[in-house]
Amino acid sequence: MFTNNIPWLTALILVPLIAAFAIPFIPDKEGKTLRSYSLGVSLLNFGLTILAISRDYDFSSSNLQLSESYNWIPTMGLGWSLGIDGLSMPLIVLSGLITTVALLASWNVKKKPQLFYFLMLVLYSAQIGVFAAQDVLLFFFMWELELVPVYLLISIWGGEKRLYAATKFILYTALASIGILVSALLLAFYGDNITFNMAELSLKEIPTSLQVLIYIGFLIAYAVKLPIFPLHTWLPDAHSQASTPVSMILAGVLLKMGGYGLIRFNMEMLPNAHIIFAPLLLILGVVNVVYGAFAAFGQTNLKRRLACSSLSHMGFVLIGISSFTEVGINGAVFQMVSHGLIAASLFFLCGTTYERTHTLMMDEMGGLALKMPKTFALFTTSAMASLALPGMSGFVAELTIFLGVAESDAYTASFKAIAIFLTAVGLVLTPIYLLSMLRVVFYGQSNEKLELSQFNLDAKPREIFISACLIAPIIIMGLYPKIATETFDAKTVEVNSKVRSALPMVIQEANSYHFQSDKVKELLPAVLIN
Template sequence: MLSVLILVPLIGAALIGFSPSGINGKFARGVALVFAIIAFLWTIVLAIQFHPGEITQQFAESVPWIDVLGLNYNLGIDGLSLPLLGLNGLLTSIAIYSSDESLQRPKFYYSLILLLSAGVTGAFLAQDLLLFFLFYELELIPLYLLIAIWGGEKRGYAATKFLIYTAVSGILILASFLGMVWLSGSSSFALATLNATTLPLATQLLLLVGILIGFGIKIPLVPFHTWLPDAHVEASTPISVLLAGVLLKLGTYGLLRFGMNLLPEAWAYVAPWLATWAVVSVLYGASCAIAQTDMKKMVAYSSIGHMGYVLLATAASTPLSVLGAVMQMISHGLISAMLFLLVGVVYKKAGSRDLDVLQGLLNPERGMPVIGSLMVLGVMASAGIPGMVGFISEFIIFRGSFPVFPVQTLLSMLGTGLTAVYFLILLDRAFFGRLSAQVTNLPRVYWSDRIPAAILAVLIVIFGIQPAWLAHWTEPTITAMVNSQNVVVAVSLEKAMGAKD
């Protein structure tokens, strides 16, 4: 059942890619959208049959692949991966729907988006270290091409920078995975059989450093973040939606699944440093966002800050904080995707994203009142206003992290205030006031431009009012994962105390 989620977009990519050369962009988009929606609906089918109370991997598939390498085709789904799969399916469908019908080389474009979706899905489903790495690398080339071919003026620079950073990320992750398997004496890369906790603490720390930097580049965390603003600014709007909404979550997912879960003793040892690192990312990302005049770059820097909250929560490693981390992944995916969609509409209709040029777009007669209203809602959600999903996810993170790291939590809470500052600057300069003389005769905004952001707005409000519908799938898995980590750490401390005695 899980392989269907991977095969459907792959089949769609093949059909579109090898279709007759005469098909137009509208037809290619329609076919791609059908396959994306099928994959998303299949995720919903799996969610209906999913049992949240079971902490083991469900719908597991295992097929021998390359025995000499210890590589098997192992797939599974639990409360950590299920919400992210749903997010990937939803945002892939929205990205395809939001793509321009008149873009060049549509067959190649939509094939790459579906291939990208298949790679992300496979990474979330993989229960084998080497299989995860293969899917993790699979999404690299499609995203590089999507930026390099359909990006802005500096697309070559931004795409190459992304490629280099992500390649380094993959090398570090692979080295850590190989080290865990070989040094622990495991006969395969399967997560179910791997036990890296038997390794000396120094070895665990060395492996964890590779995982932290590798996935820290993907998240991205300061100082490995510089590729992200460039990639967002040069990427088209649909690709920015996927990049911020889904692809960054591969990094936070990797920290939880392969860092905290596989190396709990080393994780507990470095947790105070990770919490401090989170504070730096939160405050630096927010401070840089305040200084921006490009709306898209401002939203890009906000992602750096909001991903820092996830690192803080995983460093604290309490059931409540880690639950908040997963909810923050989902909430950030919905909110950032909505903001990028709205910025894309503004740029498409007004021809600029510059806050020094735009003004008065909320004008009810000659501006974009509906787009402006949705932007107000998105800004409120990102700033953590109660009633929005951004509030509840950040509140759970802070509530779960404060008992462990009170100082770092309080400093991170400043980030929510700074978020309100830079987004209020965006609203004040671009949407309020008298309509700018430099932006006149705005084209009409159709409902087809509004629907994707409106769908995300509805979900942001629904999950904000009823967060239990989101936490329901994840809480048992997270609680079991954190309790297992605590047991390993407690046993190692007892052994250390016994050795001293």
């Protein structure tokens, strides 16, 4: 059943997938035709995304839109059920933009180009599938499908330790994703109505004790993906070994799947359990921010420093999700989109620098500003966005999250004060490690042992264009945030209302336990014990 005349979402998933399976029939050993073909497919799909949204999407509504549904594999109960709302729509647009520029960044792939571009297009299809799926089994299928291309892209086109990094990535993410399947089955089979449809699952009245169990399963999977300390250790290894296009997609889109899953499943479907777990998420978010910032200081590898920076910035998503305020949740979604653009830009420019210097060790660089002024300017602009310079999207996202926590009535004043103070410490550390990175790489004396290509050393027009495609929306969103927030305002209001409406039941259940320990009370939202 289609609620629209055109099955837009099915097309967005199938176009890159079908195009990928056509690649083996394109005779091109050097990859010149393949790269143009793959980029053309990605541009076509991104254009279809913009056309579908501009034509049939209502930004003021929180309802599911562009819905499509029919029985795919009836014997398994698997339905091809798709739809988007204010939570998934901006992430689908983000996926299209970053995948397109990542393909443009992979212009010089010479090793197994057919397999490379095949995997990139399959990965694009899986990304759209994750954000558009409205059947929990279909969501799990797309989630697993996305893991395979990333594993192969790292293990074949990565650095010297690519097999170690790829294996670590697949072990962490694949094992953790079992939590999605187990929790999904518990949700689906609870009660008289057996269903995998997300809309129907969200209507089920599930007791809090079972919600807690299901919540834990989802949380483990999304904690690895986001990632959340201490399940983050795969991230620096994966980034340091992945090629530039893969790092762009990994940081720009794939990490956001963890935040998306927490809001879509843990908050929307399990509001009672979320009320109980929110303080823990807030604590873990603060730990992410501070630990990630300190960890970045200890990294001399440029990619690993940026990876730890991503860990720190994704902590803000957790803080916003656990704020119990519309402003905080709004900030979390804004941060996912903003960080996706900023991280993709930084990792691309890191790759551009590596192509010239043939090293990722910062202490082996130095004095590159004079030799690569355009790259230096672009790198500095992206770093300023990452450290939340006013006028850029990172500032709006992090300020919104701070305000969301500050105005929350769910925590005691002392608890909020400590959380805000520690988060501010991480925020202060961010410009220090980013500016020190710029100083080491671009200032000082040049390393005489560093072999630099004197031919077209600085960023080329194609590379400047890629950076501009990512930096432009960062600045636009920073100066006029409404252009982004109006896409998900209605949805964040709905999600927060659903969580808040579950408070009376959870309060009643909490009071029935007669909490006696002050330490336990401090860890619970204040509204549960007041």
